[in-house]
Amino acid sequence: MPISAKAFQDWLHQAAPSASTADICRISGIKRTTLAQQLVRGKVTETTVVSISRALGLSPLAALASFEQFAELASPAPPPTPAELVSQVATMDLLRVVISRSSPVQGGDGEEGGSVLPALSPAPHATSVRNWVDAVDDGELRHRVSAATGVAPQNYSAQLTANRLSPELAFATARAAGVGLTGGLVATGLITEDEAGWPPGAKQSALEALSNGELTALAGERLQALGKSLRRQEQEQAQTEKIWEHLG
Template sequence: MPLPAKAFQRWLHGIAPQASTADICRISGVKRTTLAQQLVRGKVAESTVVSISRAFNINPVAALAAFENYGELGGSPMLPTAAELVSQIATMDLLKAVIARSAESSRAGDADQPQPAPPLTPVPHATSVKNWVDAIDDGELRHRVSAATGIAPQNYSAQLTANRLTPELAIATAKAAGTGLTGGLVASGMITEAEAGWPRGARQAALDALSDGELAALAGDRLQSLGKTLKRQEQDHEQTKTIWENLG
């Protein structure tokens, strides 16, 4: 839910009382036309607050918590579950981990030192939002979110498929699941893992904690899902191609 312009201006005056709008935009990278349009409409995007807070070395979560709409973000954050952490590991990283473990098994007893794990793909990745929701879904989560927010289930699913989730829905989803409120903000790319208070290296630790069987099963599920997505894209491409050929 966009933030009221008046509340935003009060917040802005509080963190940078001497800065002009031009200064704010120059330092934060927010376009002056974008900010001006938002102020005229009376609704400022959460991403604007995040960008400005970073420019002034303010934690974005604390900045959002200063607004009534997001006051629940205040206080000590709840750490993500292992399932949430694993959900934020890209499919290709899972496959690399499977290959790496297989290579280590074949070298069992070899004197060579094990190779350090390559850095994980930054969050968000291609399916981070849907993976996060799936990780915290008990089977009824989508229905509870729909009932709590009024969003139609198909519209909610469309956001997940597009790998995006509005901040309001991200927090509503976390509340409905009983998990930390910042998980969806990380998955959607609104804030970083560090800004959410996630321990450094937490995703890698969660990946390392998976047994070989768990890792293989998870990678297989991800590949199956990826295959279905690619197949749909190919079918859509063929249908579009056929339509153009008929029109031509």
């Protein structure tokens, strides 16, 4: 759902009326050739809008909401669900929490106290997109997204396997799931948790609300998925090496 070049230029003129294209590229870190190519094609990426809004000290969420296709972001959004919050906890962080719970700290009087929750990494992480979709999927989500966007289910699944999702599909997925529209944008890394308005410490609170059994089961599912991914990579690497051997 790229931004039309005209809409982008109108927004940029209002956001930074005295700044030149060179100025914008310099402060945002965007290459001039990259921005020029996008303008020539008539489509500017959401990433470009977010980068420029950050450089100008503007809210990326408000910047996106100023464009028609993201206008819904201007409306108050429900907070992320506990499942969405937990989905954005990296697997390694999740395992550290499991270990932390099994190793309670000692209180000042020598008795066991509560466990100390390790600091959590910010989203996104290596499986953030797949985890987020799984967290909001009721079993029919992929079909609803496909019907709404015209994207074939297999193409949608291919993006999830690669742990990526275009902003358009992330937006459509959140809408089809009936959750806050910023969840997918956070999972894909387009905007940060803070920029999305997620409450500070929300992920920690969601983790603390999980029982030991729920936490351990979730960690087991993550490890199983990680094992499958690693085995697939090893098989692909072995096939690549065989091909090179035959060619060599």
